[in-house]
Amino acid sequence: MPKSLKDLLYKVSLLATSGSMDAEITNLTIDSRRVGPGSLFVAVRGTVADGHTFIDTAIEQGATAILCEELPANRADQVAYIQVQHSARALGLIAANFYEQPSQRLKLVGVTGTNGKTSVATLLFRLFRSLGYRCGLLSTVQNQIDDQVIPTTHTTPDVVTINELLIRMLETGCTHVFMEVSSHAVVQERIAGLTFAGGIFTNITHDHLDFHGTFDNYIKAKKGFFDLLPLTAFALTNVDDKRGLVMLQNTVARKESYSLQTLATFKGKVLADSLFGLNMQIDDREVWFKLIGRFNAYNLLAVYGAAVLLGEEAEDVLTQLSGLTPPPGRFEQVISETNVVGIVDYAHTPDALQNVLETIDGLRHGDEAGQRPRVITVVGCGGNRDAAKRPIMAEIACKLSDRVILTSDNPRNEDPMAILEQMQTGIPPVDFKKTLTIEDRRDAIRQAVLLARPHDIILVAGKGHETYQEINGVKYDFDDREVLREAFANAGNQ
Numbered sequence: 001m002p003k004s005l006k007d008l009l010y011k012v013s014l015l016a017t018s019g020s021m022d023a024e025i026t027n028l029t030i031d032s033r034r035v036g037p038g039s040l041f042v043a044v045r046g047t048v049a050d051g052h053t054f055i056d057t058a059i060e061q062g063a064t065a066i067l068c069e070e071l072p073a074n075r076a077d078q079v080a081y082i083q084v085q086h087s088a089r090a091l092g093l094i095a096a097n098f099y100e101q102p103s104q105r106l107k108l109v110g111v112t113g114t115n116g117k118t119s120v121a122t123l124l125f126r127l128f129r130s131l132g133y134r135c136g137l138l139s140t141v142q143n144q145i146d147d148q149v150i151p152t153t154h155t156t157p158d159v160v161t162i163n164e165l166l167i168r169m170l171e172t173g174c175t176h177v178f179m180e181v182s183s184h185a186v187v188q189e190r191i192a193g194l195t196f197a198g199g200i201f202t203n204i205t206h207d208h209l210d211f212h213g214t215f216d217n218y219i220k221a222k223k224g225f226f227d228l229l230p231l232t233a234f235a236l237t238n239v240d241d242k243r244g245l246v247m248l249q250n251t252v253a254r255k256e257s258y259s260l261q262t263l264a265t266f267k268g269k270v271l272a273d274s275l276f277g278l279n280m281q282i283d284d285r286e287v288w289f290k291l292i293g294r295f296n297a298y299n300l301l302a303v304y305g306a307a308v309l310l311g312e313e314a315e316d317v318l319t320q321l322s323g324l325t326p327p328p329g330r331f332e333q334v335i336s337e338t339n340v341v342g343i344v345d346y347a348h349t350p351d352a353l354q355n356v357l358e359t360i361d362g363l364r365h366g367d368e369a370g371q372r373p374r375v376i377t378v379v380g381c382g383g384n385r386d387a388a389k390r391p392i393m394a395e396i397a398c399k400l401s402d403r404v405i406l407t408s409d410n411p412r413n414e415d416p417m418a419i420l421e422q423m424q425t426g427i428p429p430v431d432f433k434k435t436l437t438i439e440d441r442r443d444a445i446r447q448a449v450l451l452a453r454p455h456d457i458i459l460v461a462g463k464g465h466e467t468y469q470e471i472n473g474v475k476y477d478f479d480d481r482e483v484l485r486e487a488f489a490n491a492g493n494q
């Protein structure tokens with residue numbers, strides 16, 4: 001969909017321009033490696049590199065126009081230049097203009113929070129499909145255009161990709177799109193220029209301080225999403241979270257809430273919680289759900305509230321919601337022949353790990369002989385991510401498990417043993433005896449299986465749905481669920 005530069009710059013505040021604003025643009029990119037004739041290259045200052053240093057390369061590759069914060073001293077005659085205050089923010093508006101505002105032509109709902117984004121977005125997507133709508137999904141696990149699955153590398157893609165996907169969703173007849181909004185995405189303006197019909201806040205706990213610096217900045221990043229919601233949108237928050245109300249402080253959107261503890265627009269109560277599911281009372285109706293754990297009661301309530309705010313009948317919503325299963329890698333169970341219960345879960349933050357282990361603790365019962373199943377936890381922390389959570393996660397694992405095996409997650413560009421040593425500093429001395437460190441994740445899972453007795457529970461935390469392990473820039477095939485199944489089979493347990 002070619003457009004003139006002038007059309008693309010609608011609503012963008014310009015500091016200066018040079019060259020023809022009638023030039024025709026056929027492609028929009030922030031990556032010089034993807035530039036060709038007809039491209040508008042947008043120079044964005046990143047965390048590793050500065051896009052401005054690639055302007056010459058972009059021109060060598062045939063760029064038609066350059067948008068930047070600082071105009072280069074030497075300019076090429078045939079190229080149009082646009083100077084703006086903030087390239088990444090301008091890019092959001094330009095991407096929306098390029099694709100003709102797809103977000104305004106469907107109902108786009110964003111979910112933010114430390115934990116629960118994928119769960120809530122995926123449940124909403126599945127719910128609305130079961131209610132008969134064509135839908136889109138942008139999530140950590142995958143993007144989806146109705147039943148077409150598109151692999152993803154980010155929780156929230158860059159703003160050009162988002163608009164590109166939204167237009168494809170529209171063309172496929174989608175009416176609703178559910179997306180995760182990561183804090184990185186808010187800060188890096190990956191959601192700039194999008195018009196949301198609603199925003200949902202799940203919770204906020206420790207994560208990503210490597211990127212945001214302080215917890216306050218992290219809160220501000222999440223809040224930034226609600227600050228940019230329009231008047232027509234709803235802003236649905238979890239008021240049981242300490243920061244739930246702060247999120248809505250400056251939003252102009254309609255303020256709505258959900259809670260398991262206090263007065264709220266959508267009020268729920270957990271009546272029973274077992275390894276088979278949740279029994280809840282929601283707005284005077286009693287319902288069984290297939291999801292496990294109190295944290296999922298919050299996710300279900302958020303989904304229910306959003307669906308009602310989007311105009312659906314409460315009764316229909318609860319009926320469909322009660323049939324839904326958890327998203328992949330979220331409390332996914334793999335059970336051995338001798339009834340060792342393997343649980344693969346994407347808990348990769350202290351809060352998530354604590355929630356999952358507390359859920360497991362609440363669900364384990366003694367066998368006929370009165371012996372309580374033991375909990376064996378296999379966990380690691382990702383490289384090139386928040387290092388402060390490493391000792392905390394090891395400590396939580398020790399506190400709530402009978403045996404702990406510390407292992408690698410995605411080491412990325414870090415030395416796996418160095419990450420493990422940082423985790424080890426969190427092990428309370430009384431727990432040294434119950435803790436092992438096994439760098440190789442497959443060996444760690446195998447060891448957990450060897451330690452397990454019938455009815456014991458093995459939690460493999462941190463990688464959930466991931467089907468790879470990223471080591472030094474290479475993604476090797478690795479799937480906790482498969483490795484666990486193989487280990488059960490090899491140990492003669494299956």
Ligand SMILES: CC(=O)N[C@H]1[C@@H](OP(=O)(O)OP(=O)(O)OC[C@H]2O[C@@H](n3ccc(=O)[nH]c3=O)[C@H](O)[C@@H]2O)O[C@H](CO)[C@@H](O)[C@@H]1O[C@H](C)C(=O)N[C@@H](C)C(=O)N[C@H](CCC(=O)O)C(=O)O
Nearest residue numbers: 030031032044046047048049051054154155156158182184
């Ligand atoms: C730390 C971070 O968020 N990085 C994201 C960021 O990259 P960056 O700022 O480091 O970019 P950079 O490498 O410094 O490059 C700056 C600019 O130069 C351009 N460039 C670079 C090289 C070149 O040859 N030519 C060129 O034009 C780049 O395209 C970029 O526009 O902008 C890029 C483009 O949008 C993202 O792909 C990249 O995600 C990296 C891969 C990443 O790992 N991000 C993670 C931390 C992330 O975003 N995670 C959140 C989820 C977190 C959660 O809630 O759990 C997510 O939304 O996925």
Ligand SMILES: Nc1ncnc2c1ncn2[C@@H]1O[C@H](COP(=O)(O)OP(=O)(O)OP(=O)(O)O)[C@@H](O)[C@H]1O
Nearest residue numbers: 114115116117118119140155295330345346347352
């Ligand atoms: N509402 C919740 N509160 C606390 N913990 C949760 C909640 N929902 C899920 N979890 C835990 O957090 C893990 C990650 O859940 P989910 O993938 O839904 O979160 P996310 O916010 O999408 O994470 P990411 O930041 O990686 O995208 C789950 O496997 C579960 O252990």
Ligand SMILES: N[C@H](CCC[C@H](N)C(=O)O)C(=O)O
Nearest residue numbers: 348381382385409410462463
């Ligand atoms: N969206 C999160 C995922 C973390 C998953 C964990 N397995 C890890 O690699 O640290 C991130 O990019 O930080």
Ligand SMILES: [Mg+2]
Nearest residue numbers: 117118140155
């Ligand atoms: Mg996610």
